[in-house]
Amino acid sequence: MEEIDIDVPPYFLCPISLEIMRDPVTVSTGITYDRQCIERWIFTVKNNTCPVTKQILSDVDLIPNHTLRRLIQAWCILNASKGIERFPTPKPPVDKAEIAKILKDAKLPQSQMRCLRTLRSIASESDRNKRCMEAAGVVEFLAAIVKNDNSTSMEDSVEDELEFTRASDEALSILCHLQISQASLKSLVMSRNSEFVESLLRVLQRGNYQSRAYAALLLKSMFEVADPNQLISLKPKLFVEIVNVLRDQISTQASKAALQVLIEVCPWGRNRIKAVEADAVAVVIDLLLDTFEKRACEMMLVVLDQLCGCAEGRSELLKHSAGIAVVSKKILRVSHLATERGVRILSSISRFSATSGVVQEMLHLGVVSKLCLVLQVDCGVKTMERARDILRLHSRAWKNSPCILPRLRSFYPSS
Numbered sequence: 001m002e003e004i005d006i007d008v009p010p011y012f013l014c015p016i017s018l019e020i021m022r023d024p025v026t027v028s029t030g031i032t033y034d035r036q037c038i039e040r041w042i043f044t045v046k047n048n049t050c051p052v053t054k055q056i057l058s059d060v061d062l063i064p065n066h067t068l069r070r071l072i073q074a075w076c077i078l079n080a081s082k083g084i085e086r087f088p089t090p091k092p093p094v095d096k097a098e099i100a101k102i103l104k105d106a107k108l109p110q111s112q113m114r115c116l117r118t119l120r121s122i123a124s125e126s127d128r129n130k131r132c133m134e135a136a137g138v139v140e141f142l143a144a145i146v147k148n149d150n151s152t153s154m155e156d157s158v159e160d161e162l163e164f165t166r167a168s169d170e171a172l173s174i175l176c177h178l179q180i181s182q183a184s185l186k187s188l189v190m191s192r193n194s195e196f197v198e199s200l201l202r203v204l205q206r207g208n209y210q211s212r213a214y215a216a217l218l219l220k221s222m223f224e225v226a227d228p229n230q231l232i233s234l235k236p237k238l239f240v241e242i243v244n245v246l247r248d249q250i251s252t253q254a255s256k257a258a259l260q261v262l263i264e265v266c267p268w269g270r271n272r273i274k275a276v277e278a279d280a281v282a283v284v285i286d287l288l289l290d291t292f293e294k295r296a297c298e299m300m301l302v303v304l305d306q307l308c309g310c311a312e313g314r315s316e317l318l319k320h321s322a323g324i325a326v327v328s329k330k331i332l333r334v335s336h337l338a339t340e341r342g343v344r345i346l347s348s349i350s351r352f353s354a355t356s357g358v359v360q361e362m363l364h365l366g367v368v369s370k371l372c373l374v375l376q377v378d379c380g381v382k383t384m385e386r387a388r389d390i391l392r393l394h395s396r397a398w399k400n401s402p403c404i405l406p407r408l409r410s411f412y413p414s415s
Contacts, residue, residue: 006082012072015052016041020076023090024069025062029053032065035090039127044179062128064092094122094129099136106141109163116145116170123177130178139184142171143191147199172203172214182225188218189226197222197238204241213254216245220257223264232269239271239278247283252296255287259299266306273312281307281316281323288326297334301327301341308348317345318353328367332377340383343374343390350390359397368398372408388413 014021014034023035029050033041041047042060049056069089076086099122106115119138122129133139146168180188188196203215219242223231245258262280265271281304288300304327307313317323324346331342346367349358362368374387391398391413398404399412 006079006084009075011068012075020087021068021072022087024065024072026065027060027062028058029055032068035062035126035128038062043127043131062093091125093126094132096132096136099133099138103137103141112145112167113163113170116167116174120170120174120177123174127179131181134178134181134184139175139178139180139188142175143188143196143199145171146175146203147195168203169208169211169214172211172218176214176217180221185222185225186227189222189230194230194233197234201235201238201241204245205237209248209250212245212248213250213257216242216250216254216257216261220260220264223261226264228268231265231271234265234271234274236274236277239274239280243275243278243280243283246280246287249287252293256296256299259284259296259303262303263299263306266303272307272310276307276310276312276316281313282320285317285320285323285326288330289322294335294338297330298337298341301330301334301338301345305341305344305348308345311352314349314353318349318358324349324358324362324367325365328362328365328370331370332373332379336379336383339374339379343371343379343383343386346371347386347390350393354394356397359394362394363398363401363403366403368401369404369408372404372412375413 008020011032012020014024014037015031016033016037019034021032021034024032025035025038026032027038027050029052031050031052033051038051039062041051042057048060073086073089076084080086099119102115102118106112106119119133119142123133148164148168191197197219200215200219203211207215239262242258242261245254249255262275266275284300284303284307288297288304291297291300304313304317308317317327327342327345331339346362350362354362368391371387371391375384375391379387395412399409404412
């Protein structure tokens with residue numbers, strides 16, 4: 001709320017946010033908090049202690065403090081002339097029976113969209129509602145809608161297909177905003193024959209930009225908790241579509257989700273090669289050329305580092321006219337993590353793919369000078385040692401080159 005020059009009774013303030021409580025609730029330790037703040041503390045941040053007393057919460061039932069709420073509302077009315085707005089009486093938390101009725105009604109085609117919008121509204125009200133919805137089977141219900149949309153037959157009319165698609169898009173939106181638990185995410189990955197993963201793949205292939213973004217976000221969350229055995233068997237088509245999300249730059253959030261998907265899956269099996277064959281190296285390099293945001297740069301360099309772990313990935317990086325240059329440029333300019341990953345990429349190139357042409361290219365692009373600079377800055381012991389090893393490995397071609405400034409040549413490691 002806006003800062004107002006008026007004394008607020010301290011017991012009206014939530015101990016977590018120090019703002020006036022809209023919906024005061026009391027936890028098992030007897031301390032009262034604003035519902036939204038304490039639910040975020042318990043259900044999103046996953047804390048099981050009382051923020052004030054530090055005691056373990058014996059249960060997570062939140063008891064509405066109606067007396068305090070009425071006092072706050074009365075105080076707001078008395079101070080309305082000073083810019084204080086009265087908070088509306090909050091809606092009671094949803095229960096499983098209410099959710100079960102909505103899911104039952106949603107099985108009727110004519111009421112499905114209305115019920116989905118109701119579910120989205122309920123989810124937006126509180127974290128507790130999200131947990132209640134998950135416990136009532138909403139995740140499985142929404143996943144089934146997405147799968148049904150992708151199993152439409154030739155006999156369905158255009159109107160039916162559009163309705164299926166609208167319902168699927170709404171279901172994807174709700175799934176992304178539910179903050180699904182790890183257990184439910186794992187069950188989605190492990191669905192029979194990876195049906196839900198296959199459904200998300202089809203969304204990536206033929207969906208609109210928004211639904212493709214939601215699909216990428218869901219895959220990111222699912223793959224973060226998936227068993228490696230499930231990631232090994234991913235189809236090449238999935239990598240093609242994830243790379244297309246990056247290429248199309250649907251949104252910053254979708255791009256980061258696609259990058260995280262690659263980070264999660266590339267270490268397993270032949271996934272590096274699948275990603276390389278999907279043109280991931282060239283697309284990530286192109287994005288890296290125009291990206292300056294710290295986290296995005298770090299993620300792109302992590303992906304390139306993983307892909308350069310195979311010969312195919314190194315070959316694609318060297319084939320790109322800006323591959324070595326952009327990696328070198330990001331070193332010492334973004335963060336310690338970016339520097340570490342950039343040096344790792346150059347190490348892979350210099351150890352396994354360093355033809356005479358590549359060695360000379362690294363010299364003329366200023367890579368050697370950049371590595372000498374790394375030795376002067378505290379970039380971490382391993383990163384500095386890796387840079388030193390690269391310089392030693394090609395010292396015959398690099399050490400006495402006029403391309404290296406005299407002030408940097410003195411930092412060149414001895415053989």
